Amino acid sequence: MTLKDVKEILEADVLVGNDQMGKPVKTAFAADLMSDVLAFAKPDSLLLTGLTNPQVVRTADILDITAIIMVRGKKPSEETVKLAEELKIPILSTRYILFETSGRLHARGITGCIEKVGGEM
Amino acid sequence: MGEALNFERSFDVEGGSFQNAGTVSGQIKAILKDLGVSTDIVRRVAIICYESEINIVSYAKRGTITLAVTDEAVKIETKDEGPGIPDIELAMKEGYSTASAAVREMGFGAGMGLANMKKYSDHLIITSELGVGTCVKMMVMNFQKILHPDLPPITL
Amino acid sequence: MQLDEVIRTLGLAVSCAGSSLGREVKGGYVGDLLSDVMANSKEGDLWITRQVHQNIVAVASLKDLAGIVLIQGSEPAPDTAAKANAEGIPILVTDLPAFEIVGRIYKLIHP
Numbered sequence: 001m002t003l004k005d006v007k008e009i010l011e012a013d014v015l016v017g018n019d020q021m022g023k024p025v026k027t028a029f030a031a032d033l034m035s036d037v038l039a040f041a042k043p044d045s046l047l048l049t050g051l052t053n054p055q056v057v058r059t060a061d062i063l064d065i066t067a068i069i070m071v072r073g074k075k076p077s078e079e080t081v082k083l084a085e086e087l088k089i090p091i092l093s094t095r096y097i098l099f100e101t102s103g104r105l106h107a108r109g110i111t112g113c114i115e116k117v118g119g120e121m
Numbered sequence: 122m123g124e125a126l127n128f129e130r131s132f133d134v135e136g137g138s139f140q141n142a143g144t145v146s147g148q149i150k151a152i153l154k155d156l157g158v159s160t161d162i163v164r165r166v167a168i169i170c171y172e173s174e175i176n177i178v179s180y181a182k183r184g185t186i187t188l189a190v191t192d193e194a195v196k197i198e199t200k201d202e203g204p205g206i207p208d209i210e211l212a213m214k215e216g217y218s219t220a221s222a223a224v225r226e227m228g229f230g231a232g233m234g235l236a237n238m239k240k241y242s243d244h245l246i247i248t249s250e251l252g253v254g255t256c257v258k259m260m261v262m263n264f265q266k267i268l269h270p271d272l273p274p275i276t277l
Numbered sequence: 278m279q280l281d282e283v284i285r286t287l288g289l290a291v292s293c294a295g296s297s298l299g300r301e302v303k304g305g306y307v308g309d310l311l312s313d314v315m316a317n318s319k320e321g322d323l324w325i326t327r328q329v330h331q332n333i334v335a336v337a338s339l340k341d342l343a344g345i346v347l348i349q350g351s352e353p354a355p356d357t358a359a360k361a362n363a364e365g366i367p368i369l370v371t372d373l374p375a376f377e378i379v380g381r382i383y384k385l386i387h388p
Contacts, residue, residue, distance in 0.1 A: 030376040032309035034228035036327055038168050039237050040349065040374060048376065050313055051228045055175075058143030059228075062150065062167045072317065079140070087147075097317065098307040099325070099379055103387065106380025114374055216329060216354070226310070231327075 001025055001109065003067055003090060006046065009104050010069065010094035016081055017067065017090025025066050027113035030102045034059045041065065045113040048101055052076040057083045057091075065089065071098045128156060128190040134177045136203070139227065142178040146170040149188050156190055165241040165261050166195050172234040173199045173257065179224045180204060181254065192266050197242075197259045205251040213239065213247075278302050278386055280343050283323065284369060287381050289346065292353055293361035293368035300343045300367075305382050307375055311336055318342060323382060325375055331357040337366045344368070346382075348375050 004021040007014060014021065029041040030048040034055055037047060043064040049056055052074045060068050067090035070076060075093060076084075084091050094101055106112075130152070132145040150167040158166075170186060177184035181203030189196040206212045213235050220230025239245045242259040249255040281298040284291060291298070303321030308314045309328055318324060320341040326333060329351050337345050344367035347353065353361065353368050361368045371378050 028376045029374060030307060030379065031327065031374075032228055032313070033231045033233070033327055035172065035231055035233035035237055036309070036349070037228075038172065039233060039240065043164070049228075050308060050310065053227050054140065055143060055227050055229070058147070058171065062143070062146060062171050063164070098375075099305040099322075099383065102307060102376050102379040103305070103383025106376065107384060107387075110376075110380075112374045112377030112380070228309075231309075 003092070005108075006067070006069070006105065006110075007092055009108055010092065010096060010101060012069065012092040012094040015070075015076065015091040015093055016084040017088065020067070020088070020090045023066055023090075026110065028102070028105055028110050029113045030098055032098075037063065040114050042113040046105070046110070048098060048105075050074065050098055052080055054080045054083050056080070057087060057089055060089050061087045067092060069094060069101060071096060071101050126156065126190055126192045128152075129188065131185050131187040134174055134184045134186060134201075136178060136180070136182040136184065136201070138178055139223070142174055143171060145186055146174050149186070152188065153190065153195070158190065158195065159263075159265075162195060162261055162263060166197060168241050169197055169238050169259055169261070172237050173197065173259075175224075175229050176234055177201045177203070179220055179230065184254075193263055194243075195261045195263075197257075197261075199257045200254065201256075202254045205253055206247070206249040206255055207251060209247050209249060280323070280367060283382065283385055286385060287371070287378070289369040289371050291367065292347070292370050293358050294344075294365050295367070297365040297367050298344075302343045302382075302386060304386065305379060306342075307379055315340065325379055325382070327351060327375070329354050329357055331360050333357065334360040334364055334366050338364050342366075346371060346378060348373060348378060 028046040047065045048069045073095040153163045181201035184201030187198045215236040216232040218232035224230035243262040244260040246258045306318040306322040307325045325346045
């Protein structure tokens with residue numbers, strides 16, 4: 001699956017990174033707590049979140065996340081968009097809630113980027 | 122074989138400046154990549170720095186993060202001018218937090234920062250003085266280089 | 278689908294209020310920010326979260342949610358468990374991260 005497929009499945013708007021829609025994705029991590037993302041998310045995953053502040057972009061950058069999916073139709077601030085453009089991290093915005101967003105992507109074959117907690121680095 | 126690696130730099134972090142939180146971590150990540158540090162270690166150090174930076178921004182007036190890189194290890198030392206930690210053992214507990222609502226709304230302050238810093242480092246020492254500040258020393262070891270000293274430094 | 282069927286099918290562990298599992302699960306909500314869950318979850322939703330403090334019980338109770346699923350091996354804090362048992366709010370636990378457990382719950386309620 002590519003980001004373009006993700007965009008279609010979620011009927012999402014691409015806010016940043018229109019030129020990166022060919023990127024492949026296989027895994028995702030859903031959370032509102034950035035420390036949780038830092039603790040468990042793996043590189044090259046999608047980050048699904050209800051947050052829209054610049055720290056989401058920072059967190060994605062630190063972890064080499066493929067793209068950020070912002071849920072519930074929330075639009076990030078200009079500052080968040082600017083930072084994502086600077087760091088080349090795609091942001092997609094979908095109107096679906098996090099439950100629906102996760103459910104739809106999972107049904108189409110995206111898996112959680114960790115199976116279980118524990119024994120992880 | 123290249124020259125032995127010995128790099129050190131300090132960065133200032135301004136307390137309360139949520140807009141900029143993460144910039145130092147981004148710079149450190151870029152430096153480590155440039156030095157040829159392995160992806161796994163870059164990632165661990167970046168996470169450690171980011172949680173450290175969020176801590177300084179969330180709790181202290183100001184602070185510094187010092188990065189030191191050798192062939193054997195990456196060391197991160199953070200020092201802040203802040204309230205200090207009354208009970209370090211309690212603060213290390215996952216889920217314990219004294220963070221403000223503003224910090225929580227950003228997705229931090231869930232009591233996982235120090236736990237994450239410990240999880241991703243091989244050594245972590247915290248010293249703190251109430252009303253003065255907190256110092257955290259962390260080390261991520263390059264065990265590959267320690268076990269195989271003949272490896273060129275670039276494989277750190 | 279009834280909550281106890283969701284629990285059985287997905288192998289969730291019941292941590293609190295094991296006698297209140299007959300409720301209908303009408304949908305799901307994922308969120309770690311209580312203000313968001315307060316504002317946007319719906320009656321009968323199964324709530325998936327990483328938060329373990331006792332305010333989650335108040336939110337679930339006020340919004341009349343079907344239950345709470347704690348992810349990534351989290352356990353409810355002791356006062357959370359006591360309150361959940363007292364108010365009959367089921368708390369279930371799983372080792373899986375949110376995305377994975379949500380995917381499975383979603384499939385069950387949208388076959």
